[in-house]
Amino acid sequence: MLNDATPEFIAGLVEALGQDLVIADSEKYLKEPRGRWTGRGTVLAPRNTEAVAAIVKACSEAGVGIVPYGGGTGVVGGQVSGEGAVPVVLSLERMNSIREVFPTENVLVCDAGCILADVQAAAADVGRLFPLSLASEGTARIGGLLGTNAGGLNVLRYGNARAQVLGLEVVTAAGEIWNGLTRLRKDNTGYDLRDLLIGAEGTLGIITAAALKLVPQPVSNGTAVMVVPSPKAALDLLALAQARIGEGISGFELMNRQGLRFMEETGVEFAKPFEELPEWSVLIDLGLAEGQSPQDALEGLFVAAMEQGLVSDGAVAQSEAQRAAFWSIRENIPEGNRRIGSISSHDISIPLSLIPDYIAEAPGVLAKVGDFSINCFGHLGDGNLHYNVFPAEGRTRDEYDHLKTAVKDTIHDLVAKYEGSFSAEHGVGRFKVADLEKYADPQKLAMMRAIKQALDPKGIMNPGAVLRPL
Known part of the structure; x- marks a missing residue:
């Protein structure tokens, strides 16, 4: 069981790390973009990796949960916690420096709090391209994008966020700093911790910096x-x-x-x-x-x-x-x-050759649940569809409140039939924990829980996200 981040606990952190550690106006940090969840917690904004490590170490010793906060653009509730003990909300927005750029290596090293658009601009300044691109690039931050293994518009050519990273700097759940900011493209020396931390949604450690791959700009x-x-x-x-x-x-x-x-x-x-x-x-x-x-x-x-x-x-x-x-x-x-206003929105992926069959079958399956309008669109090149269900023409969303769960289950059941994923690029967060438990291979879940127990035995890292606390 975790403990609340009490005023006394926060006061101790402030005394150690400075009066400006706490962000007083915390309202925007405690709501997810669509207003579906409201979180709790004191928002802390450290200025460097050492301060992050000090906060995490103190939370580990006190049994206080930590919810990492990037740009706040996630839509699966990974950045807000409304249940359980009151956590610390850890924002890296003050850690927003471009540390180094190596044009001849096509590498840029930056803090995790850097906004994606600023990283793109820094790459452009040396005639290079950082190809991760998505609608929220003006507010999304590198740490959150890597924590969720973001996709976006260029996955077909350049891959997900994971494919665009060489190394990471990470604060572990014990408050130790792992300096994995390698710029090497070949380093076959054991487990790839980088790929383990990317996509973990802050449940295994806090990404504080990254060495990113750049590519030549198209002419x-x-x-x-x-x-x-x-x-x-x-x-x-x-x-x-x-x-x-x-x-x-x-x-x-x-x-x-x-x-x-x-x-x-x-x-x-x-x-x-x-x-x-x-x-x-x-x-x-x-x-x-x-x-x-x-x-x-x-x-x-x-x-x-x-x-x-x-x-x-x-x-x-x-x-x-x-x-x-x-x-x-x-x-x-x-x-x-x-x-x-959708009744239920879905971020799914299907094997490419099966996409036409899925799109053809889904409306008939949904018709057994009710009368809907459907907007199917997305990144066909990498098999990622946004399959969103809306009220039928002339009807309102309120009329469908009792069908939301049935719609979601119908779509995700069909995705499973087609050997797809119920979360192509948005992650699991807190919204989709039950879906992960329902559709994931049992052995995969067992391995994930074993990793979580090994790296975060006290369960302080983004508690309730991805995996339900045991």
Whole structure:
């Protein structure tokens, strides 16, 4: 059993680490973005790794839980704790320095509190690209992104956050500092602790710094929106694009008419490349090397796809402004969803070849539960769909309160049937602990609990997230 972070306990930390340790205005730190959970706790913001270690060591000795806080953009409740003993909320926002940049090595070392957009800018300053990209990059912080193994828009080409990290600095649950900030690309000397900590959602230790991989900036970029008759045609188009263009494809996003209708209905501005909203369309993004023309590549792809019956219409961006306008279509879909208000939202992944079958079967399975509108969209290139369920036209979300759990279970049961994952890129947090227990392989759960017990025997690290306290 954990103990509350009492005023006396906090006072001891303040005396040791300074009066500015506590963030007095804590309201924003105790709510998750969609307002579903409200947390508790005193918010502490240390300025360096040694201070983090001192806080964790004190919490370990006192049996006080620690909830790590990055940018607060997570949507599975990993950053808020509303049950059990009152924890310390540990924000790394003051640890926001770019420590070193090594352009010839394509490496950047930064504090975990750095905002993603600032890391991208630091990479651009030396002519490099840090390719992790997602809608919240203006507020999301590196520690949280690595803690959740964030995905985003460029996974098809560059991989998840895990694939973009060489080394970590971590404070363990005992308050010790592991200096694993290696810049090596080959280091086969035992267990890969880096990959264990990335994606652990702060339940095994606190990431305080990272050595990140950079890549050369593409010399030219191109974007197109193409109309496809079905998800199966979209998948075939992806295969054709990869055969013709190879690794130059940075993004391949599937979009459904319902999401565009939601934007129209709620007044979200977006560019309409076609007079009529297509039932299915894809956004394709390229980043090519010198001497290659993205426009030529996309136009050639369109012609070849037309010949195979994979597309019926398309538009290739002719300028950066038009490219940004095309991307605004995809990037604003979540805002349209938010304004409508979903009954249940799902972040799922399916083996690529099975995606068309899943999309075809799911509406009929859901119809047995009730009458719904469905917006299916997402990162088709890496098999990640956002399968969101909304009230039927003319009905309100309140009418479906009694069906929320049934909708979620129906979707996730079907995902399991198709050998997929109920959490493709958002993590488990606190919202999906029961789902992990239901769908995960029992041996996987046993191994996870053994690791948790070994690295955090007192259970102070983000208690209640990922694994239910035993």
